[in-house]
Amino acid sequence: MNISCLIVEDEPLARNLLTEYVKKIPYLQLIKACSNPLEAIEFLRNNTVDLLFLDVQMPEITGITLLKILQKKPLVILTTAYSEYALEGYELDVMDYLLKPITFERFLKAVEKASQRLGSNEPVAEKLLVEKTVVPEAEPTYIFVKDGTKLVKIRLKDILYVEGLKDYVTIHTKAQKVVSLQRLKMLEEQLPAHIFVRIHNSYIVSIEAIDAIYKEKVQIGSHYLPISDTYRKTFREFIEKNHIGE
Numbered sequence: 001m002n003i004s005c006l007i008v009e010d011e012p013l014a015r016n017l018l019t020e021y022v023k024k025i026p027y028l029q030l031i032k033a034c035s036n037p038l039e040a041i042e043f044l045r046n047n048t049v050d051l052l053f054l055d056v057q058m059p060e061i062t063g064i065t066l067l068k069i070l071q072k073k074p075l076v077i078l079t080t081a082y083s084e085y086a087l088e089g090y091e092l093d094v095m096d097y098l099l100k101p102i103t104f105e106r107f108l109k110a111v112e113k114a115s116q117r118l119g120s121n122e123p124v125a126e127k128l129l130v131e132k133t134v135v136p137e138a139e140p141t142y143i144f145v146k147d148g149t150k151l152v153k154i155r156l157k158d159i160l161y162v163e164g165l166k167d168y169v170t171i172h173t174k175a176q177k178v179v180s181l182q183r184l185k186m187l188e189e190q191l192p193a194h195i196f197v198r199i200h201n202s203y204i205v206s207i208e209a210i211d212a213i214y215k216e217k218v219q220i221g222s223h224y225l226p227i228s229d230t231y232r233k234t235f236r237e238f239i240e241k242n243h244i245g246e
Helices: 012-024 037-046 063-069 083-091 104-118 124-130 184-190 229-242
Strands: 003-008 028-034 051-055 075-080 096-099 142-147 150-155 159-165 168-173 177-181 196-200 203-206 217-220 223-226
Touching (some): 003 037, 003 104, 012 028, 012 104, 051 063, 051 104, 142 177, 150 168, 159 184, 159 223, 168 184, 196 223, 196 229, 203 223
Parallel strands (some): 003 028, 003 051
Antiparallel strands (some): 168 177, 217 223
Protein backbone atom coordinates (compact mmCIF):
# COMPACT_ATOMS: atom_id res chain seq x y z
CA MET A 1 0.00 0.00 0.00
CA ASN A 2 1.38 3.37 -1.03
CA ILE A 3 1.10 6.22 1.49
CA SER A 4 0.82 9.74 0.12
CA CYS A 5 2.47 12.33 2.31
CA LEU A 6 2.96 16.06 2.71
CA ILE A 7 5.91 17.77 4.40
CA VAL A 8 5.40 21.16 6.07
CA GLU A 9 8.72 22.57 7.29
CA ASP A 10 10.01 26.14 6.99
CA GLU A 11 13.68 25.30 7.59
CA PRO A 12 15.30 24.29 4.24
CA LEU A 13 17.83 21.89 5.78
CA ALA A 14 15.19 20.07 7.81
CA ARG A 15 12.81 19.99 4.84
CA ASN A 16 15.49 18.51 2.60
CA LEU A 17 16.37 15.90 5.22
CA LEU A 18 12.74 14.78 5.54
CA THR A 19 12.46 14.66 1.75
CA GLU A 20 15.50 12.40 1.55
CA TYR A 21 14.09 10.14 4.28
CA VAL A 22 10.79 9.84 2.42
CA LYS A 23 12.59 8.87 -0.80
CA LYS A 24 14.32 6.00 0.99
CA ILE A 25 11.02 4.31 1.84
CA PRO A 26 9.45 2.66 -1.26
CA TYR A 27 5.83 2.84 -0.14
CA LEU A 28 5.94 6.57 0.71
CA GLN A 29 4.85 8.95 -2.04
CA LEU A 30 5.77 12.58 -1.46
CA ILE A 31 3.03 14.75 -2.94
CA LYS A 32 4.44 18.13 -1.87
CA ALA A 33 6.93 19.78 0.48
CA CYS A 34 5.67 23.14 1.77
CA SER A 35 7.91 25.82 3.22
CA ASN A 36 5.17 27.48 5.28
CA PRO A 37 1.86 26.51 6.94
CA LEU A 38 -0.29 28.87 4.85
CA GLU A 39 0.87 27.13 1.68
CA ALA A 40 -0.06 23.80 3.27
CA ILE A 41 -3.55 25.00 4.25
CA GLU A 42 -4.21 26.17 0.70
CA PHE A 43 -2.98 22.85 -0.72
CA LEU A 44 -5.08 20.76 1.65
CA ARG A 45 -8.25 22.66 0.72
CA ASN A 46 -8.28 20.90 -2.64
CA ASN A 47 -6.10 17.86 -2.03
CA THR A 48 -5.88 14.97 0.41
CA VAL A 49 -2.91 13.02 1.70
CA ASP A 50 -2.57 10.05 4.01
CA LEU A 51 0.26 11.36 6.17
CA LEU A 52 1.44 14.81 7.20
CA PHE A 53 4.94 15.55 8.51
CA LEU A 54 4.40 18.82 10.37
CA ASP A 55 6.91 21.15 12.00
CA VAL A 56 5.64 22.93 15.10
CA GLN A 57 7.51 26.24 15.10
CA MET A 58 6.96 28.13 11.86
CA PRO A 59 6.31 31.71 10.72
CA GLU A 60 2.76 33.08 10.48
CA ILE A 61 1.18 30.26 12.51
CA THR A 62 2.46 27.24 14.39
CA GLY A 63 1.95 23.65 13.35
CA ILE A 64 -0.32 23.18 16.36
CA THR A 65 -2.54 26.02 15.12
CA LEU A 66 -2.58 24.51 11.63
CA LEU A 67 -3.81 21.23 13.11
CA LYS A 68 -6.64 23.04 14.90
CA ILE A 69 -7.66 24.81 11.69
CA LEU A 70 -7.85 21.72 9.45
CA GLN A 71 -11.35 20.31 9.13
CA LYS A 72 -10.25 16.98 7.71
CA LYS A 73 -6.95 15.80 9.14
CA PRO A 74 -4.62 13.16 7.72
CA LEU A 75 -2.46 11.16 10.10
CA VAL A 76 0.08 13.57 11.55
CA ILE A 77 3.69 13.14 12.65
CA LEU A 78 4.98 16.24 14.44
CA THR A 79 8.59 17.30 14.00
CA THR A 80 10.16 19.86 16.34
CA ALA A 81 13.21 20.73 18.41
CA TYR A 82 11.11 21.20 21.53
CA SER A 83 9.70 18.33 23.57
CA GLU A 84 7.28 20.63 25.41
CA TYR A 85 4.81 20.31 22.53
CA ALA A 86 4.48 16.54 22.93
CA LEU A 87 1.52 16.54 25.31
CA GLU A 88 -0.46 19.10 23.31
CA GLY A 89 0.31 17.15 20.16
CA TYR A 90 -1.06 13.92 21.59
CA GLU A 91 -4.19 15.75 22.73
CA LEU A 92 -4.71 16.61 19.04
CA ASP A 93 -4.41 12.91 18.11
CA VAL A 94 -1.07 13.09 16.34
CA MET A 95 0.39 9.81 15.15
CA ASP A 96 3.86 10.33 16.54
CA TYR A 97 6.30 12.98 17.71
CA LEU A 98 9.83 13.27 16.30
CA LEU A 99 12.32 15.33 18.26
CA LYS A 100 15.00 17.05 16.17
CA PRO A 101 17.63 16.17 15.15
CA ILE A 102 15.69 13.28 13.60
CA THR A 103 17.52 10.05 12.84
CA PHE A 104 16.41 7.85 9.97
CA GLU A 105 15.87 4.96 12.39
CA ARG A 106 13.42 7.02 14.46
CA PHE A 107 11.75 8.36 11.30
CA LEU A 108 11.25 4.82 9.98
CA LYS A 109 9.73 3.70 13.26
CA ALA A 110 7.14 6.49 13.10
CA VAL A 111 6.33 5.74 9.46
CA GLU A 112 5.88 2.04 10.21
CA LYS A 113 3.43 2.93 12.95
CA ALA A 114 1.46 5.09 10.49
CA SER A 115 1.55 2.31 7.90
CA GLN A 116 0.07 -0.18 10.34
CA ARG A 117 -2.73 2.20 11.27
CA LEU A 118 -3.56 3.05 7.67
CA GLY A 119 -3.60 -0.63 6.80
CA SER A 120 -6.22 -1.36 9.46
CA ASN A 121 -9.97 -1.10 8.95
CA GLU A 122 -10.40 0.06 12.53
CA PRO A 123 -11.21 3.79 12.81
CA VAL A 124 -8.29 5.93 13.93
CA ALA A 125 -10.25 7.54 16.76
CA GLU A 126 -11.14 4.15 18.25
CA LYS A 127 -7.53 2.97 18.07
CA LEU A 128 -6.38 6.10 19.86
CA LEU A 129 -8.71 5.30 22.74
CA VAL A 130 -7.48 1.75 23.23
CA GLU A 131 -3.77 2.17 22.50
CA LYS A 132 -1.40 2.76 25.37
CA THR A 133 -0.52 6.41 25.76
CA VAL A 134 2.95 7.17 24.50
CA VAL A 135 5.06 8.89 27.13
CA PRO A 136 6.84 11.96 25.77
CA GLU A 137 10.61 11.87 25.71
CA ALA A 138 12.45 13.05 28.79
CA GLU A 139 13.15 16.73 29.20
CA PRO A 140 16.01 17.57 26.83
CA THR A 141 19.34 18.96 27.96
CA TYR A 142 19.57 21.19 24.89
CA ILE A 143 17.53 23.21 22.41
CA PHE A 144 17.95 24.01 18.74
CA VAL A 145 17.48 27.62 17.62
CA LYS A 146 17.56 29.16 14.18
CA ASP A 147 20.57 31.29 13.38
CA GLY A 148 20.25 32.49 9.81
CA THR A 149 19.86 29.41 7.60
CA LYS A 150 21.07 26.89 10.16
CA LEU A 151 19.90 25.33 13.40
CA VAL A 152 22.32 25.79 16.29
CA LYS A 153 22.39 23.32 19.16
CA ILE A 154 22.69 25.02 22.54
CA ARG A 155 23.07 23.09 25.78
CA LEU A 156 20.82 24.44 28.51
CA LYS A 157 23.60 24.27 31.08
CA ASP A 158 25.69 26.64 28.94
CA ILE A 159 23.08 29.40 28.75
CA LEU A 160 23.79 32.39 31.02
CA TYR A 161 20.91 34.64 30.02
CA VAL A 162 18.70 35.54 27.07
CA GLU A 163 18.16 39.09 25.85
CA GLY A 164 15.13 40.04 23.76
CA LEU A 165 14.78 42.92 21.31
CA LYS A 166 11.52 43.11 19.32
CA ASP A 167 11.50 40.05 17.03
CA TYR A 168 15.01 38.85 17.92
CA VAL A 169 16.63 37.15 20.89
CA THR A 170 20.31 36.96 21.75
CA ILE A 171 21.25 33.86 23.70
CA HIS A 172 24.34 34.50 25.79
CA THR A 173 26.25 31.31 26.60
CA LYS A 174 29.57 30.61 28.25
CA ALA A 175 31.31 30.49 24.88
CA GLN A 176 29.24 32.49 22.36
CA LYS A 177 26.25 34.63 21.49
CA VAL A 178 23.54 33.27 19.21
CA VAL A 179 21.05 35.63 17.57
CA SER A 180 17.74 34.09 16.52
CA LEU A 181 14.66 35.51 14.79
CA GLN A 182 11.93 34.84 17.35
CA ARG A 183 10.21 36.61 20.21
CA LEU A 184 11.45 36.28 23.77
CA LYS A 185 8.06 34.99 24.92
CA MET A 186 8.19 32.09 22.46
CA LEU A 187 11.65 31.07 23.62
CA GLU A 188 10.62 31.43 27.26
CA GLU A 189 7.95 28.78 26.71
CA GLN A 190 10.60 26.31 25.53
CA LEU A 191 12.97 26.75 28.48
CA PRO A 192 12.48 24.64 31.65
CA ALA A 193 10.69 26.80 34.21
CA HIS A 194 12.68 25.37 37.12
CA ILE A 195 15.97 26.51 35.55
CA PHE A 196 15.16 29.79 33.79
CA VAL A 197 13.24 32.78 35.11
CA ARG A 198 12.05 36.03 33.55
CA ILE A 199 13.30 39.16 35.38
CA HIS A 200 12.48 41.86 32.83
CA ASN A 201 10.59 42.37 29.57
CA SER A 202 13.95 41.98 27.87
CA TYR A 203 15.73 39.36 29.99
CA ILE A 204 15.48 35.70 31.00
CA VAL A 205 18.25 34.38 33.22
CA SER A 206 19.55 30.96 34.19
CA ILE A 207 19.21 30.53 37.92
CA GLU A 208 22.46 28.57 37.94
CA ALA A 209 24.34 31.44 36.30
CA ILE A 210 23.40 34.14 38.84
CA ASP A 211 26.35 35.26 40.94
CA ALA A 212 24.55 37.87 43.07
CA ILE A 213 21.12 39.41 43.49
CA TYR A 214 20.70 43.08 44.34
CA LYS A 215 17.53 45.04 44.98
CA GLU A 216 17.05 46.07 41.38
CA LYS A 217 19.45 43.89 39.41
CA VAL A 218 21.18 40.53 39.16
CA GLN A 219 24.83 39.90 38.45
CA ILE A 220 25.96 37.26 35.99
CA GLY A 221 29.71 37.43 35.64
CA SER A 222 30.54 40.99 34.62
CA HIS A 223 27.00 41.70 33.46
CA TYR A 224 24.35 43.44 35.57
CA LEU A 225 20.78 42.87 34.38
CA PRO A 226 17.80 44.90 35.64
CA ILE A 227 14.89 43.41 37.57
CA SER A 228 11.72 45.21 36.49
CA ASP A 229 8.77 45.98 38.75
CA THR A 230 6.60 43.69 36.62
CA TYR A 231 8.68 40.61 37.44
CA ARG A 232 10.13 41.55 40.83
CA LYS A 233 7.55 39.69 42.94
CA THR A 234 7.54 36.48 40.90
CA PHE A 235 11.34 36.51 40.74
CA ARG A 236 11.66 36.85 44.51
CA GLU A 237 9.15 34.04 45.02
CA PHE A 238 11.11 31.90 42.59
CA ILE A 239 14.33 32.55 44.49
CA GLU A 240 12.73 31.72 47.84
CA LYS A 241 11.20 28.54 46.47
CA ASN A 242 14.53 27.34 45.13
CA HIS A 243 16.47 28.30 48.27
CA ILE A 244 19.18 30.10 46.39
CA GLY A 245 22.28 30.54 48.51
CA GLU A 246 21.76 27.53 50.76
